[in-house]
Amino acid sequence: MKVVLPPTAEQQLAFLTKLQRLFAEGDFTATYKFALLIALSDLAVEWGADDGSELPLTTRQIAERLVQQYWRHVLPYGTDRIHTMAGVLSQNLGAQAAVLTAIEEFRSTSGSRTLQQARSEAAYGRLLTKVTTVVSAQPLTYLQNFGGTTDPFLYDRPQRGIVVLKPCVAYCFRRFHPLVQQLARNHWVGHIKANRRNHGILGEAGGLEDFLFGISRQSLALIGAGLHKLDGPKCFYCGQGLQEADVDHFVPFALYPRDLAHNFVLAHPQCNRSKSDSLAGKGHLERWLERLATKSAQLGEIGMEAGVAADNKTALRVAAWGYMNAHAAQGKAWIKASAYELIDSGYLTHLAAG
Ligand SMILES: [Zn+2]
Numbered sequence: 013m014k015v016v017l018p019p020t021a022e023q024q025l026a027f028l029t030k031l032q033r034l035f036a037e038g039d040f041t042a043t044y045k046f047a048l049l050i051a052l053s054d055l056a057v058e059w060g061a062d063d064g065s066e067l068p069l070t071t072r073q074i075a076e077r078l079v080q081q082y083w084r085h086v087l088p089y090g091t092d093r094i095h096t097m098a099g100v101l102s103q104n105l106g107a108q109a110a111v112l113t114a115i116e117e118f119r120s121t122s123g124s125r126t127l128q129q130a131r132s133e134a135a136y137g138r139l140l141t142k143v144t145t146v147v148s149a150q151p152l153t154y155l156q157n158f159g160g161t162t163d164p165f166l167y168d169r170p171q172r173g174i175v176v177l178k179p180c181v182a183y184c185f186r187r188f189h190p191l192v193q194q195l196a197r198n199h200w201v202g203h204i205k206a207n208r209r210n211h212g213i214l215g216e217a218g219g220l221e222d223f224l225f226g227i228s229r230q231s232l233a234l235i236g237a238g239l240h241k242l243d244g245p246k247c248f249y250c251g252q253g254l255q256e257a258d259v260d261h262f263v264p265f266a267l268y269p270r271d272l273a274h275n276f277v278l279a280h281p282q283c284n285r286s287k288s289d290s291l292a293g294k295g296h297l298e299r300w301l302e303r304l305a306t307k308s309a310q311l312g313e314i315g316m317e318a319g320v321a322a323d324n325k326t327a328l329r330v331a332a333w334g335y336m337n338a339h340a341a342q343g344k345a346w347i348k349a350s351a352y353e354l355i356d357s358g359y360l361t362h363l364a365a366g
Contacts, residue, residue, distance in 0.1 A: 018183050019180035027165070027180070033159060035195055042105070042109045042151075044111070053193060053196075056189075058326050058333075079127070079143055091214065100112070114139055122135065126319025128316045129316065189268070193269055231271075232259055236257060239259065243278060247278065247280045250348065256280075261276065264288075264291065267289065282349075286349045290345060291346070297345075304327065328363075332360075332363045
């Protein structure tokens, strides 16, 4: 197999500088480009390698990620404040963005309650085809235009339906994933706030970021109930009984802000707060891997019920990526309140075996 070297520090800096220029100088009529950047960096984490190799993707694969991101955005947003009125937020400066309209149409005739259930419908295939067309014609075509020229530093499109992340791009997306996500999300929120069509819906209230990127309370409640049944009323981390339970992201949401059913565990609110945005220690990781191996199907069903992506292998790849990055940065893992340890190579051995 051809060995492809990871990018040098200088090449990584060049990537970040270009990305900054893209946000500053790009033209953002709709919110699609933010969604596309989030999709590309997520796919790089899930499918990319830690050398400098290219990463081929399909436009349909990318379109599916956009459907996931926009799925909840077609619900009316309401703040309950005076002088505001609930409504679907506009994600385009002109008429509503076509992807939202397509999802809205699909949801109005679909019998499915969640996206996970909808995926088995024949009409979902047609929705995906529609969104693939929009993604190909719009954000994929224009993302790399900024500062008055085209600078294809992220990907090439060698043939219809195929997008290839250039050498070292998947590496940089994996390395700087939290930064890319934060940039894209901030700009996305800013775009919606600046769109005067949304002013009557938004008022001065906050909470928009949660609505756009967070999990719904209803899904969270369903996951909590499912985990309670599956794992019993005890805290995943300390093993003690639970009166009140938080649904915790095992790989922290701050590190990887996409909800995966297999990444959820129940924890005491105080254990959850103490772990905060840290990765969990080796003993926790071992138990999590064991649970993934033995309870994968049940976790999948919980995800299906709650409308959250449920894929054992993706959760594993994301965890492997998270610990690998933390190991490279000499990061520490949380064991219990105020107790941390260095993430040594032993962690990676466990993940490779899982
Ligand atoms: Zn606990």
